Amino acid sequence: MLTKVIEQSNVEHFAKWLGHAEKIVIVSHVAPDGDAIGSSLGLWHFLNTQEKTANVIVPNAFPDFLKWMPGSKDILQYDRYKEFADKLINEADIICCLDFNALSRIDAMADAIKNSPARKILIDHHLYPEDFCRITISHPQISSTSELVFRLICRMGNFSDITKECAECIYTGMMTDTGGFTYNSNNREIYFIISELLSKGIDKDAIYRKVFNTYSESRLRLMGHVLSEMTVYHDYCAALITLTGKEQKSFNYIRGDSEGFVNIPLSIKNVVFSCFLREDTEKPMIKVSLRSVGTFPCNKLAAEFFNGGGHLNASGGEFYGTIEEAKAVLEKALEKYKPLLTAKK
Ligand code: 5GP
Ligand code: MN
DSSP states (O other), rough: OOOOSSHHHHHHHHHHHHHHHEEEEEEEEOOOOHHHHHHHHHHHHHHHTTOOOOEEEEESSSOGGGSSSSGGGOOTTTTTTHHHHHHHHHHHHHEEEEESSSSSGGGGHHHHHHHOOOOEEEEESSSOOOOOSEEEEEEETOHHHHHHHHHHHHHHGGGOOOOHHHHHHHHHHHHHHHTTTTSSOTTTTHHHHHHHHHTTTHHHHHHHHHHHHHOOOOHHHHHHHHHHTEEEGGGEEEEEEEHHHHHHHHHOOOOOTTTTTGGGGGGSSSEEEEEEEOOOSSSSSSEEEEEESTTTOOHHHHHHHOOEOOOOEEEEEOOOOOOHHHHHHHHHHHHHHHOOOOOOO
């Protein structure tokens, strides 16, 4: 049995909305990851079984390694089909906001969502949600939004409507937001949910291979390159990897090729904090990704030094300047956070 994480009043409120609604729009954050796509498509499959007209809209492209997911071809990209997406957003009865906590996380879609007369519900697990939805289901202690979608469907009494396709999407989100159940994944109820998803016929081993083992040769060579250039700050139990625009060109980089790189330095003994700086090719900025193991607060450092935020162990931000300047800022941050940067237990 699962603990009742989501408040009963929220479950009932959403179920009541669903009873009256026909058109439902599901939106998720910019640069959608496995949990953004997994939770959105999981909910989309479920709504299809309820005979609703549902559409998933995301701000921009999502990585190729998620394109096998059932329903992914029906996802609408706002940066490509703005006019049609705006129409759907305006005419929706309900808008479900998944896996983000602030309108700024949906970039160019923010105004359309804010101004739509639709009823809005937030389902998310990031800290400090903004107050822009009538129903806010926010549970930062839950490791993925996909898990929350599963819990919500079950609490409405609809477990039997979860199809194999729906289960595959939910599983993918749970798996990717925990690095294949290697972090943020000690809650034993996660494994109860996996067991329930397996009962729907999913092949979890195949899903793992499809997500993590279908990379290109150039990605693997790029990985070798960035790791050989890695800086390890032994006195701070930290490491830094960087990727310039020039390096991206010479390795035929495509979006998603560096996905997960930031986690690799954490496999070094005693490294508890990892930073990845990547020159963005679309905007003149450095994308900052931060990861930690244990109690080191990436989100605090991200907010204080890189205008960002996120979870304790996985955060990000943006830096306007060169990679060298971003590196200097990181080194300043390491100095400030030195007391918290101690070896793994
Ligand atoms: P990633 O390193 O995978 O891009 O991001 C990891 C997590 O950090 C995301 O799930 C999100 O919570 C947070 N994050 C990433 N980039 C930003 C950003 O620019 N601003 C904020 N506030 N959070 C971010
Ligand atoms: Mn998530």
